[in-house]
Amino acid sequence: MELFNKLINKREQGSFYEQKARVFLEQQGLRFVAANQAFKGGELDPIMQDGQTVVFVEVRQRKSNRFGSAVESIDYRKQQKWQNAANMWLLLKETKRLCGFPTF
Numbered sequence: 001m002e003l004f005n006k007l008i009n010k011r012e013q014g015s016f017y018e019q020k021a022r023v024f025l026e027q028q029g030l031r032f033v034a035a036n037q038a039f040k041g042g043e044l045d046p047i048m049q050d051g052q053t054v055v056f057v058e059v060r061q062r063k064s065n066r067f068g069s070a071v072e073s074i075d076y077r078k079q080q081k082w083q084n085a086a087n088m089w090l091l092l093k094e095t096k097r098l099c100g101f102p103t104f
Contacts, residue, residue, distance in 0.1 A: 029050070030055060
């Protein structure tokens, strides 16, 4: 039961930080498009739009920087999964827009 509670808390914590990132980006003028889009091999956190550019945001949170920062936790494998999920989303939307991959 304790493991289940940890998983729920981790999911709630992730949703909390994704919402904070979304609000921050909207305050910067970006428009919300979608969130938590899951594909085989990857999931996209908030998807935003900045003018004609689609922005695939990765929200990371860590309790401490003891093992590296949140940005440093995005290794090559994670980058590939992120890009593959973004490509799938773009294919489904049949769009050929510029895109960006910021991390929060």
